[in-house]
Amino acid sequence: GNSVTQMEGPVTLSEEAFLTINCTYTATGYPSPFWYVQYPGEGLQLLLKATKADDKGSNKGFEATYRKETTSFHLEKGSVQVSDSAVYFCALTLLSGYNKLIFGAGTRLAVHP
């Protein structure tokens, strides 16, 4: 079936450290990957997305490149801040339009000063 696997957390980093959160998927058809972020007690916010192979999504210093050959969409940030502490969800949808999102389990990131 279709699924998303992301690295288990929590990930604990010092401020200004480099961040990588791995995400791989199994899917049929033509998946489009997303990264969402959830701050404590809040809903999800779209962080970035990609629509076709080799696309790089970027936002707020975060980047992820959609690698079709490795079925991956790893999230990276060169220098994290305390305010980046949140839960990050990798997700994908299989078709453009109304199809549902399939979420990974989420990775909790804690950044310390």
Next chain:
Amino acid sequence: GAVVSQHPSWVICKSGTSVKIECRSLDFQATTMFWYRQFPKQSLMLMATSNEGSKATYEQGVEKDKFLINHASLTLSTLTVTSAHPEDSSFYICSAWGTGRTNYGYTFGSGTRLTVV
């Protein structure tokens, strides 16, 4: 940008009562609404998908008579948890797919924390 307003943000109710959660799209037409629940420190589990004016499609294992979804207009969808029990305590999040001047894609509400006592 697209905004989905979800209310209430938290609610405490007695076992056996019903609770209604509303999601409104403020500046776009929400043609499809997804309802998720999230247990502590876990991922989002899709409960159901509803298209405006149609019956909701429920995921396997979700009781449609317990979780009533109404999507009567392009700007409002509601989830009613009927005869709530403590095991229904969870974080419920809606997500709207809509169109407007640009394709807004998925927009999430801020979530509702339901505690049944």
